[in-house]
Amino acid sequence: MTLLFKKEIPENIQRGLIAKGEGATWEQSAEIAKVSRYEMQRWREHPDAGNLISTAFNLSMEEAMGVIASNLPKLSKRLCEIGLDPKVKAYSATPAILGAFSIFQSGVIDRENKAKLNKLVEHLDRLEGEPQAIDI
Numbered sequence: 001m002t003l004l005f006k007k008e009i010p011e012n013i014q015r016g017l018i019a020k021g022e023g024a025t026w027e028q029s030a031e032i033a034k035v036s037r038y039e040m041q042r043w044r045e046h047p048d049a050g051n052l053i054s055t056a057f058n059l060s061m062e063e064a065m066g067v068i069a070s071n072l073p074k075l076s077k078r079l080c081e082i083g084l085d086p087k088v089k090a091y092s093a094t095p096a097i098l099g100a101f102s103i104f105q106s107g108v109i110d111r112e113n114k115a116k117l118n119k120l121v122e123h124l125d126r127l128e129g130e131p132q133a134i135d136i
Contacts, residue, residue, distance in 0.1 A: 013043045014052060020044075021056025076103070 009017070016033030020026065020040075030040035043049055068075075082088055083096040 009043060009046055009048055009052070013040070016040050017043065017049055017052045018056040021053035022060045076100070079103075 012033045013035065016024075016029040016035070019032045020029040024032065026037050026041055030037040033040055044053075079096050079100050083093050083100055085093070088096075
């Protein structure tokens with residue numbers, strides 16, 4: 001394996017590692033790279049492999065979050081429709097109602113935490129600048 005560390009990751013292996021970061025199994029990644037699963041997993045030990053997989057994962061996650069964020073208004077409307085529809089059975093409506101409350105509560109908490117964090121950042125900025133009295 002030490003021989004692998006002395007050279008750059010070949011392009012086919014890079015494609016396989018990127019696929020792994022995007023959610024493929026090791027077998028699928030190996031198929032994409034046109035190597036055995038064993039060889040693909042050995043390349044995982046290369047010092048650059050973790051960064052490659054991590055970057056692919058982060059880009060994939062950003063794309064997924066963008067899709068979800070752009071559809072949040074429709075999803076929240078649909079969630080409320082399910083929860084409020086009298087034709088929907090209680091066992092089906094309950095998770096929708098609880099989900100709506102949970103999402104709302106998380107949003108409120110996140111907003112409050114962000115405001116507190118911004119206040120802390122302001123105080124730190126003041127501390128790093130000129131000495132002033134800080135009211136906490």
